[in-house]
Amino acid sequence: MFRSGLSMVLAARMTDTEIFEAGSLNEAxxxxxxxxxxxxxxxxxxxxxxxxxxxxxxxxWPLVPVVVxxxxxxxxxxxxxxxRGAVCFISKADTADRIVxxxxxxxxxxxxxxxxxxxxxxxxxxxxxxxTPRQCEVLDLVCQGMSNKLIARRLSxxxxxxxxxxxxxxxxxxVSSRSEAAFAARRRGLVG
Numbered sequence: 001m002f003r004s005g006l007s008m009v010l011a012a013r014m015t016d017t018e019i020f021e022a023g024s025l026n027e028a029x030x031x032x033x034x035x036x037x038x039x040x041x042x043x044x045x046x047x048x049x050x051x052x053x054x055x056x057x058x059x060x061w062p063l064v065p066v067v068v069x070x071x072x073x074x075x076x077x078x079x080x081x082x083x084r085g086a087v088c089f090i091s092k093a094d095t096a097d098r099i100v101x102x103x104x105x106x107x108x109x110x111x112x113x114x115x116x117x118x119x120x121x122x123x124x125x126x127x128x129x130x131x132t133p134r135q136c137e138v139l140d141l142v143c144q145g146m147s148n149k150l151i152a153r154r155l156s157x158x159x160x161x162x163x164x165x166x167x168x169x170x171x172x173x174x175v176s177s178r179s180e181a182a183f184a185a186r187r188r189g190l191v192g
Contacts, residue, residue, distance in 0.1 A: 002092065003042070006069075006099070013100045016160030025053040029060055035156040036064055037134070038106050041086070043070040043077070054084045063133045065106050069099075107161055108168040109135050131172055136190070138165040143182040143191045 007019050020036070022028035025048045028039075039057055043050035054066050065088075068081040073091035081089050090102055109132040131139065134155075141151045148166065152159045170176065173184040185191045 006040075009096045010100065010103070013096070014103070014160065016158040018158060024048075025050075025056060029057070036061060037157060037161050038103065039064055039066045040090075040103070041066055041068050043068060043072055043081075051080060051084055054081070054086060058085055065132075067103065067106055104164060108164040110168060110171075131169065131190075135165050135169055135172075138162060139169050139181070139185055140191050142166065142169065142178050143185055145182075 003021055003023075007021055010017065010019055020028075020032050022031060024046050039061065041050045041053065041057065045053065048056060050068060050070070054068070057064075057066055066086045067088045067090060068086040069090045069092060070077065070081075071092040073089070073093065078089045088102055088106055090099055094102075137155060138151055141154060146154070148159050148162045151157070152162045155162070166178070166181075170178075170181055173181050173188075175181050175184050182191075
């Protein structure tokens, strides 16, 4: 029931995002598309549990960030999830606004260093310390002059996800436009 409710909230608030639901890790790995942007993983799952399943999911989608979601939100559980490779931990007790904000941050590549939970929800103040592999792909296409729509088609992403990546790239390069980003990326040697 929680999964269905969360899916409805995400679909309503993240309108350009396609959501895939699965009841177990086995179902997820068999039925999920090859191209995904983030994995939202509950700890309590039938079969292999979520914490043990992080490594399993990372083998199938090595570059996809895993966000753990659970009602078991004690410090030890959070530390354990982050130590096993989750980029963020979200409590089921969090508000819908906070859950959406944290997922948007992760989609933009803005999350804490491994082993640390992101602080607060002031997402506009976060500047990524590095670009994710996906953001590097987006940056390359931005430098080729492609629009968000074309980048989304090329990478099989939603336009909203591409927009988030572009915003993270602009923040990382400390510029305010796509043309400035292309210039800065070439100057720093980030693209050919």
